[in-house]
Amino acid sequence: MNRTQWMEDLQKNISELFAKSPAADIERNVRSMVTQAFVRLDLVTREEFDVQADMLARARTKVDQLGEQLRQLQSRLDALESGKTTAE
Structure with missing residues (x-):
């Protein structure tokens, strides 16, 4: 396995791990809260x-x-x- 392929695999694995982790849920919730706050501000x-x-x-x-x-x-x-x- 060459170095580039190894880096791509590592990036893919980290992305998959992040997508399955509670951090992804937190990010979605924060985005939702911020979006709702902006809507209420009538920007x-x-x-x-x-x-x-x-x-x-x-x-x-x-x-x-x-x-x-x-x-x-x-x-x-x-x-x-x-x-x-x-x-x-």
Whole structure:
């Protein structure tokens, strides 16, 4: 038996032993508990998060644009009112 075959056999035997041991049951139980905990946390997927982050960035850009328009309009209104006040 060559060294590679011996290593493969050892790995196979260890995998079989692990699969039959209580450790495999513990691993399955832990995975189940963690999965249930994540479900209860109501987490979002990365894709959902990225979509929401993109929407938020676009909304923020639009809010900034509208804020600038409001400042310009307010400036024009102030200029008209100050001209009206001095003309009266």
